[in-house]
Amino acid sequence: AQSVTQLGSHVSVSEGALVLLRCNYSSSVPPYLFWYVQYPNQGLQLLLKYTTGATLVKGINGFEAEFKKSETSFHLTKPSAHMSDAAEYFCAVSRYGGSQGNLIFGKGTKLSVKP
Amino acid sequence: GAVVSQHPSWVICKSGTSVKIECRSLDFQATTMFWYRQFPKQSLMLMATSNEGSKATYEQGVEKDKFLINHASLTLSTLTVTSAHPEDSSFYICSAGDRLRPQHFGDGTRLSIL
Numbered sequence: 001a002q003s004v005t006q007l008g009s010h011v012s013v014s015e016g017a018l019v020l021l022r023c024n025y026s027s028s029v030p031p032y033l034f035w036y037v038q039y040p041n042q043g044l045q046l047l048l049k050y051t052t053g054a055t056l057v058k059g060i061n062g063f064e065a066e067f068k069k070s071e072t073s074f075h076l077t078k079p080s081a082h083m084s085d086a087a088e089y090f091c092a093v094s095r096y097g098g099s100q101g102n103l104i105f106g107k108g109t110k111l112s113v114k115p
Numbered sequence: 116g117a118v119v120s121q122h123p124s125w126v127i128c129k130s131g132t133s134v135k136i137e138c139r140s141l142d143f144q145a146t147t148m149f150w151y152r153q154f155p156k157q158s159l160m161l162m163a164t165s166n167e168g169s170k171a172t173y174e175q176g177v178e179k180d181k182f183l184i185n186h187a188s189l190t191l192s193t194l195t196v197t198s199a200h201p202e203d204s205s206f207y208i209c210s211a212g213d214r215l216r217p218q219h220f221g222d223g224t225r226l227s228i229l
Contacts, residue, residue, distance in 0.1 A: 043208050043223045044210075046219070102164060
């Protein structure tokens with residue numbers, strides 16, 4: 001069965017510092033992996049996704065993630081944090097494979113950015 | 116990009132009433148829509164998968180008679196919380212997708228039952 005573990009429920013960085021949000025997954029099929037961002041009282045916005053091919057995936061707002069099969073990881077990074085990056089971030093894996101199926105979400109990581 | 120509209124964004128009602136939440140895909144035909152529930156400071160939990168023209172598939176533990184889902188067209192799915200009680204208060208989020216694109220989420224509906 002698929003599952004997602006996000007290490008750290010809360011991450012705090014200074015503005016301009018590196019952002020690293022950790023995600024490890026478990027999947028019985030080739031994983032399709034996603035990162036979503038959620039601002040307060042809003043739905044989820046897709047940041048990036050990994051399906052097949054290049055393991056380094058670039059997304060919106062300067063975020064990127066690298067799929068590492070050997071480590072079963074899909075960590076999200078951004079070289080320089082901006083105040084507007086403060087939000088909740090969710091890592092997800094497709095339950096049955098494919099990019100359209102049911103998603104299994106991690107518990108989320110709240111990112112705080114200090115001025 | 117794809118846009119999914121969810122309405123209403125916030126609803127407060129008395130215990131015992133039924134509440135309908137709409138989820139619309141505005142610029143594509145969504146063969147599948149998903150309904151999630153999110154408790155404060157927690158992740159999204161899938162409630163059900165809705166396919167156009169067929170009965171919804173509910174996740175284990177979700178009462179299908181309590182949470183009625185209708186997906187009558189390729190652009191609209193509705194979730195009706197019947198005889199709502201305070202424990203049904205939550206943030207409900209829908210998402211829509213088709214075979215070409217990943218899920219796109221609505222902005223959610225905050226339901227408060229008094």
